[in-house]
Amino acid sequence: MPGNNNRFLGLVELVNSNSEDSRNKTTNQILHDAFGHRLNDWISNNDQWSFLNDNRACVILRDIDSTDELEMAAAKLDSAFKEPHYHLGQALPLVVTAGFTEFDDQKSDLALAMQEAGIALNQAKQSANLFQIFSGQEATDLGDESELLEELERALAQNQLQLHYQPKVHASSRTLIGAEAIVHWHHNERGILPPDEFIELAEQHEIIKPITRWAIKSAISRLARWPEQLSISLNICPTLLLEDDMLCFVKDALTAFDVNPARLNLEVSENIGVGCHELMLGQISRLNDIGVTISIDKFGTGSSSLAHLRDLPVDEVKIDRVFVEHMLVSSRDYAIVKAIIDLAHSFSMKVVAEGVDSIAIADRLKEMHCDILQGNAFDDPLPAEEFALEYRT
Template identity: 30%
Template sequence: MIRKRGSWGEGELYEALCLLMICGCLWIIGIQFQVFSSLNAFIHANDLSNAFMLVALMGLAVFAASLRKSLLLRVAMRERDITAAEAEAVARHDVLTGLANRRLFLETLERRRAAASLVPTQAVLLVDLDRFKPVNDIYGHAAGNAVLCAVAERLSALTPEGGLAARLGGDEFALLVPLDGGSDGLSRLAQAVIASIAAPIQWQGNELKVGATIGIALISADQADADVVLHAADLAMYQGKKDGRGVFRVFKSAMDLELKARAQLESELREAIANGEIEPFYQPVVTLPEKTLVGVEVLARWRHPVRGLLAPASFIGIAEETGLISELSMKLLRQACLDARDWPSHFQLAVNIAPQQFQDRWLCERILAILTETGFSPSRLEVEITETALVQDLEAARTTLTSLQNLGVRIALDDFGTGYSSLYHLRELKFDKLKIDRTYVDTITMSAERAKLVDAIIKLGASLGLVTTAEGIETDASVDWLSDQGCDYGQGYLFGAPMPKEAITALIGAPVEEIQAKALALQAA
């Protein structure tokens, strides 16, 4: 703490005492050598009493002024040193949590890396919080700060002697720890950190819950610098995110190769979207039991110049993580609307909207702009959403869905039966269609339990006035069973895999036998 100007610290008192001792010594010396007696006699002999008193007072004043100046200078120097120390501490510590910041962590890590041998004796644990963003979004930044401070306290309590806990920024923390307990001790520490952070945090009567994913990198002499170590821990943490979160992973060299490959694919994806290399393919949707072709579902295919035709599983996840999904979806929708303009007026077009897109308050306007631009009727468009979009923000989804339905667009709940709150969403939101997930459909003729579930979904849809579509149909036996239960529509490889515009155009109006024959031919090709 900085002392107030004018107060005396140990240094000022010491200096004043030194000055007084010097004056006392001079006084004793003067008495010992009779300097003052001679001076006194001289003053009386020459009648200089008043002048001497004046000189003495002036000397005393000069002494007092010098002493005051010296004391003020010392106080200023102490204030400067304290302020510099506090500034240095602030520059190396996180203001919110009090933990070391990235700068101090990297400096400490670099010192220990430079002193390391080829056999690791230290490790870095990179801790990234899971489900932190919803806390900020739902409860506000004050709650988010409370979570960060609580996490910091828990990490500090778990940091072993000789270790360092740091907040690197945002919701990312790190530990620098010695390997006293070997790999087993490191695993126990990582598990303890995950369990500790997962414990609820009480805040203003609410239980705030977050999780943690940890990446671990061992420190050895063959690493170039501290950034390389931290990058390795980051790669391991990213692998933990891919493996389901709430876990820890130790860095392996293969992770670096995988990340470089992913970064390359991401770069290529950006160029592909900009260059129109990703195009819509169409999977037939037929009526049951007639098997009449009445519409298609739009599915993305990437004509990669080296890898060939890529299915969505190869790139849609990356598009969602990087925020490219909105641009990609809108381009696919625009091209699909242009392709479908020349198809029969009753022909339906179903498109998938990613959960992230429902965070865009202008989504409805963007879709309307494309429909207006292409001249495609809203009544022919069907938007498919999954329950993930609803879980993220139910009110935002409700607003968007209502706006789309007011335009005449129909809404389908995709992958029904895989979510944990489907009945709740059916009650809260108005849908036009249920799509029964393929994991139920492909086993209905082999599993009585699955058949009962599909039958229940079909009856539930009918009782709510909703039509149903079964996905993943591959056999005639499944078609017959679904038709008997009252399922309205079907799609699957039995009627055709996703195909380009030219192929689907050739199927429109064709008899069911021809549709199935062409579907088989396309699959064989």
């Protein structure tokens, strides 16, 4: 049991284990055992840990008095799981992520500490980081968040989520080439909610996975009704790239609706190449191999390097709106946009600019040889029926 000297409580999760997949029960048991052995090697003599389920453990780190010391402990956690586990000559990767919260005599509520560590864990998973420390800013009111999460789960079950489509146009001809599919919540009482009111919450919890799968399948079914020359892009969370059946799910949906894979564009975070596991990069490569196009979303806001850009199997980069919106009045933003366009083209990648909210910006981007434009200068995200009427799809 926790005592007064305990400084941090953490949840450590083996994220590439699927305890619900009966086909891999033997492998999962091997991973589970290896997970436990590595945790034992990682913790100090004064620390304590126990399994919560097959792929998640609770740890109590004693005698750690600062976040600096916790970061050192996390670095050791990274080292402990860096090498794969070998079984019968087969290398089995062990991918872990963790969430921590302070836990001392001023915070003796174990249930609250577990909840806070869980929030930090979900944030670490979503951002593809090794660990996250709960700061208190993530959830100012856990009760309200829990209530909203329950509503969101019901919304998914009751078909209240819908994809709205924002057009993407060719920069030179201004002809329609496709759209980005953006999840909106058609709330019974609050009306239509844009994604910034609920997606961040979903990304901190497992519900982002069924939402994203639903979005992918819905987008592919929409492509089956649209002209062949149009494509749809949508954002996917990094943790889905650790799902063993992700490739099969996408392939099966494309086959079921008889859609050319090249018409589906999946947008991934720029940070996907930073500190993430080979499993994620392998999944991206396999999706790209079957013809799905891959885009780096919000390019320029993350921490990737030229080496990551070189090694990632991507077809295009998407310049974040934070640079595009003010590029005509900010020389620095203008320089960043130009540098990204030139850099991407040197790698034979296309460039999408989002946040194009004026024709003046669109004209300047055309002069800079940007390939694709997206923003309110052309249209807001529209429900599928309105998009079909407006663009005769």
